[in-house]
Amino acid sequence: MKNSFSDIYCLLQEIAWHFGDHGINGECCEDLSMAEFMALKAADENCELSIQDIGNAINFTKSGATRIIDRLETKGYVKRERSLTDGRVCCAPVTAKGSHVISQITNRNTKYVEELLQDLEPQVIDNIKTAMEILIKSVQRKDIINSKGL
DSSP states (O other): OOHHHHHHHHHHHHHHHHHSSSSSSGGTTTTBHHHHHHHHHHHOOOOOOOOHHHHHHTTHHHHHHHHHHHHHHTTTSOOOOOOSOOOTSOOOBBBBHHHHHHHHHHHHHHHHHHHHTTOHHHHHHHHHHHHHHHHEEEEHHHHHHHHOOO
């Protein structure tokens, strides 16, 4: 069993390498770092997320998230606005340019994954998806526990 955990860890490293941000200047996705892409994606999924909530979504501190939002705003992908429901809170809704780059990156990478897995049986693809969802939920649960100091 212990070897299985080591094997899973090594496999995750391989996946991270092949899908990660090892491009020119650490760019994974157009002119975005992986952290910037994940923050942009979180903001796109909910335009009312505060900068702190975006940081929580990607497991960054508020100051770390602020620096990422600063870079995304400079690139024209988000625009800081006061929350409509609470004027004390600053949100970073995604601009049309940001939505376009998310779609472009997602479509390109989805096509890549489709090409990689196209020869597999549908049930095998479903099993891969299920296993990855379980792993991600476990990581997210652990992150929540760690962030609350439990």
